[in-house]
Amino acid sequence: MRSLGKSWLLLTGFVLFYIIYLLFGALVFSSIERPVEEKLRHDMDLLREEFLNQSCVNAASLERFLVRVLKAHKYGVSVLRNSSETSNWDLASSMFFANTLVTTVGYGHTTPLSDAGKAFSIFYALMGVPFTMLVLTACVQRLMYPLVLAPVSLLQRSGLEPRPATMVHFLLLLLLVVLCFFLAPAAVFSVVEMSWTFLDGIYFCFISLCTIGLGDFVPATQPGQRYRALYQVGVMVYLFVGLMMMYLLLRSFHKMADLHGLTTFLQLPRCEESDPDEDREPIVDDEPRQPLPKDQAASKPLDPASQPSYNSINKG
Amino acid sequence: MRWKTVSAIFFLVVLYLIIGATVFKALEQPYESAQKLAILAEKLKFLTMHPCVNSSELENLVKQVVSAVRAGVNPSGSLSNQTSLWDLSSSFFFAGTVITTIGFGNISPHTEGGQIFCIVYALLGIPLFGFLLAGVGDQLGTIFGKGIAKVEKMIVKWKVSQTKIRVISTLLFILFGCLIFVALPAVIFKHIEGWSTLDSIYFVVITLTTIGFGDFVAGEKGLEYLDYYKPVVWFWILVGLAYFAAVLSMIGDWFRVISKKTKEEVGEFRAHAAEWTANVSAEFKETRRRLSVDIYDKFQRAASIKRKLSSELGINTSMNQEMTPGKRTLSANLCEDREPYPNLTLSLSPVPGALTRNGSLYLNGLSPDYADRREIAIIENLK
Numbered sequence: 001m002r003s004l005g006k007s008w009l010l011l012t013g014f015v016l017f018y019i020i021y022l023l024f025g026a027l028v029f030s031s032i033e034r035p036v037e038e039k040l041r042h043d044m045d046l047l048r049e050e051f052l053n054q055s056c057v058n059a060a061s062l063e064r065f066l067v068r069v070l071k072a073h074k075y076g077v078s079v080l081r082n083s084s085e086t087s088n089w090d091l092a093s094s095m096f097f098a099n100t101l102v103t104t105v106g107y108g109h110t111t112p113l114s115d116a117g118k119a120f121s122i123f124y125a126l127m128g129v130p131f132t133m134l135v136l137t138a139c140v141q142r143l144m145y146p147l148v149l150a151p152v153s154l155l156q157r158s159g160l161e162p163r164p165a166t167m168v169h170f171l172l173l174l175l176l177v178v179l180c181f182f183l184a185p186a187a188v189f190s191v192v193e194m195s196w197t198f199l200d201g202i203y204f205c206f207i208s209l210c211t212i213g214l215g216d217f218v219p220a221t222q223p224g225q226r227y228r229a230l231y232q233v234g235v236m237v238y239l240f241v242g243l244m245m246m247y248l249l250l251r252s253f254h255k256m257a258d259l260h261g262l263t264t265f266l267q268l269p270r271c272e273e274s275d276p277d278e279d280r281e282p283i284v285d286d287e288p289r290q291p292l293p294k295d296q297a298a299s300k301p302l303d304p305a306s307q308p309s310y311n312s313i314n315k316g
Numbered sequence: 317m318r319w320k321t322v323s324a325i326f327f328l329v330v331l332y333l334i335i336g337a338t339v340f341k342a343l344e345q346p347y348e349s350a351q352k353l354a355i356l357a358e359k360l361k362f363l364t365m366h367p368c369v370n371s372s373e374l375e376n377l378v379k380q381v382v383s384a385v386r387a388g389v390n391p392s393g394s395l396s397n398q399t400s401l402w403d404l405s406s407s408f409f410f411a412g413t414v415i416t417t418i419g420f421g422n423i424s425p426h427t428e429g430g431q432i433f434c435i436v437y438a439l440l441g442i443p444l445f446g447f448l449l450a451g452v453g454d455q456l457g458t459i460f461g462k463g464i465a466k467v468e469k470m471i472v473k474w475k476v477s478q479t480k481i482r483v484i485s486t487l488l489f490i491l492f493g494c495l496i497f498v499a500l501p502a503v504i505f506k507h508i509e510g511w512s513t514l515d516s517i518y519f520v521v522i523t524l525t526t527i528g529f530g531d532f533v534a535g536e537k538g539l540e541y542l543d544y545y546k547p548v549v550w551f552w553i554l555v556g557l558a559y560f561a562a563v564l565s566m567i568g569d570w571f572r573v574i575s576k577k578t579k580e581e582v583g584e585f586r587a588h589a590a591e592w593t594a595n596v597s598a599e600f601k602e603t604r605r606r607l608s609v610d611i612y613d614k615f616q617r618a619a620s621i622k623r624k625l626s627s628e629l630g631i632n633t634s635m636n637q638e639m640t641p642g643k644r645t646l647s648a649n650l651c652e653d654r655e656p657y658p659n660l661t662l663s664l665s666p667v668p669g670a671l672t673r674n675g676s677l678y679l680n681g682l683s684p685d686y687a688d689r690r691e692i693a694i695i696e697n698l699k
Contacts, residue, residue: 010451017444026407036427037402044384051377056368065362066381072355073382074531089345091337098336102329106527108421112340113347118518120343124336129525135329203431210438212419215530216426 092229096220099236102128103243105213109221140247147173148252166256170249177249181242182206192231193219209242405546409535412550415441416557418528422536453558460489490563497524497556505534508545523553524560 052059087093088110100107101121112118148169155165186201196204196217204217220231363371402423410423414434425434464485471481502516511519511532519532534549 026404026411040384044381047377047380051373057362057366061362061365065358066378068355068358069378070381070385072351073385087345087348089341089348091341094340094344095333095337097340098333101336101527102333104417104525104527106419106522106529108529108531111529111531112344113351114343115514117340117343117347118514120339122518122521124339125521125525125527128332128336129527131332132329135325138325199428199431203435206435206438207419210417210442211526212414212417212438213421213528214414214419214424215421216424 090229092232093220096232096236098124098128099239100213101125102132103211103239104129105208105211105239107213107215107218109215109218136244136247139244140251143244143248144251147248148255163259166252166259170252170256173249173252177245181209181238181245185238185242189219194222205242208239209246211243409546409550411437411441412553413528414438415445416526416553417442418523418526418553420528420530420533422530422533448554449558449561452554453561456555456558457562464488493559493563497552497559501552501556509534520556524556526557 048062051057052062089097093110097110099105101124112121151172152162152165152169155169156162160168182202182205185205186198189201189204190196190198193201200217204219207214207217219235220228225231359374363369363374406423413420414437425431467488468481468485471484498517498520502513502520505511505516505519506513509516509532515532519534522529522532535546
């Protein structure tokens with residue numbers, strides 16, 4: 001009973017802290033962005049005035065026109081002259097879209113217009129998202145040995161204690177991931193994409209690899225992009241591998257936290273030692289697998305430091 | 317998992333993506349072309365209606381307007397009646413979309429400071445939200461588990477099998493959850509936001525799987541919302557995410573179990589088939605061999621016992637057709653008793669492991685030394 005009360009207490013503590021965190025973020029964003037927004041709005045007003053003054057267009061017809069243009073733009077259809085050749089739904093772009101759907105990044109630079117497209121997206125996502133998560137966790141499990149367990153044992157053999165060894169390894173892995181999956185691609189993007197700065201590249205990499213996917217920066221959408229299909233496939237591969245590395249990072253962090261007793265302190269599920277036993281796991285008996293979320297939360301540990309979704313697929 | 321399995325699944329995912337790509341292309345490209353034509357026609361109409369505007373000026377204006385809209389400023393309408401996109405409640409909503417990794421994108425930071433802060437904020441916030449979600453999922457699971465236990469107690473009275481109970485509880489979970497977290501919000505959104513039914517369901521699914529395109533966002537339009545609308549939406553997202561996480565991991569488990577079970581079943585089936593064929597052929601060979609040896613054995617024994625009998629009873633071996641009824645029945649009984657012996661001799665020999673496992677030892681239920689004892693007893697009786 002005491003542990004039940006303690007878990008409720010912990011939960012409410014988390015919720016409160018979360019709300020405070022959100023409020024804090026809101027305040028900071030508001031104070032940073034609002035002045036810029038005001039200025040932009042002011043500029044737009046001036047632009048409109050200028051346009052209306054020097055032409056015969058009246059305000060109403062301009063409004064109508066602009067509304068139509070913006071509505072089309074929201075779906076990725078542009079009225080500008082030099083963007084009429086490239087489609088947003090040729091094979092490579094559709095595959096890119098399917099990829100953003102399935103990895104839950106969801107940029108939103110192109111969205112399904114037709115009803116059939118929307119219905120299909122629903123089913124495609126419901127099937128594809130767990131599928132992708134399964135693949136990612138499977139790959140990560142295979143990569144755990146050469147990238148995490150072997151180096152840690154190497155470090156231990158060279159004299160370090162287990163705890164510092166895991167920490168050192170985690171920091172090294174973090175450095176490697178940041179170098180290869182944030183800085184290097186950001187440099188590439190800032191060169192290939194005409195209007196992106198280096199910071200924009202890093203921002204894009206981070207937002208994509210955390211699967212937030214705001215969609216304000218999307219590669220391969222500039223008109224007149226050369227080798228567009230190849231570029232899009234390249235970005236897809238980068239997303240996939242990057243996601244895998246993020247999972248790997250989170251998993252090794254979880255293992256490290258386990259070792260340092262953080263997870264037990266916060267009453268979170270531990271990382272199971274399930275890597276070598278995956279193949280020898282006892283096959284589910286004749287009954288269908290117990291699907292209750294309670295069992296899931298208890299037996300298949302939710303990786304708390306990972307993506308907030310689909311944690312329980314990530315076994316350990 | 318072995319590399320083979322992983323690469324197999326990987327190829328399956330790629331295949332899945334390609335299939336999705338072709339379907340999306342087939343569904344969407346016609347619409348896109350239609351939209352393009354429509355908007356170009358609009359542009360031409362505008363230009364002809366207002367001949368003092370030339371094409372390049374219009375292009376310029378449109379470019380600026382589009383980039384302003386991307387920054388969140390809508391130039392239509394006047395300055396006074398517009399709410400800012402970065403007032404406190406909208407920023408709160410934006411922070412929420414960042415942390416849950418939904419990332420609608422209808423609002424996004426455009427200043428350098430905003431972008432850097434967004435990165436740092438997400439780095440800390442996403443794990444935090446992960447903890448929260450784990451906790452909420454846990455509580456949700458316990459609540460649901462208790463309910464299911466009560467229902468199961470009721471169902472057990474109807475003497476339904478354990479499997480059926482589990483299946484029923486899964487279905488109940490999915491149904492109930494869909495009702496509370498998908499159907500009900502969809503109806504509410506449809507009424508408040510004025511979307512169609514499909515659009516509402518589409519929005520719910522896209523949000524709760526954290527894809528978050530941003531083409532539909534609750535609370536985006538400048539409608540008169542009730543004060544508690546946005547906080548309720550946020551709360552719904554939190555609990556709905558936990559539910560969706562459970563459902564999606566259940567689907568993932570099914571994939572896993574199905575693939576494992578199929579692999580196992582196929583493997584088991586093949587192993588069983590091989591074993592069975594091996595057993596049968598081994599038995600055949602053994603039977604044939606034993607029979608041939610046994611027949612010879614029996615013949616020898618019969619011959620020796622006959623000789624004994626004839627020597628004792630004074631019967632000439634050459635005249636063995638003439639037997640008294642008593643001796644005939646005796647010899648008939650002797651022959652009869654040897655019927656079960658062929659099987660016994662089978663089990664007497666050291667059989668290979670397969671045969672014993674199949675229980676051929678017990679085909680006749682007689683033990684090896686039984687035969688000897690019976691034979692000896694008969695011979696003793698004869699004496």
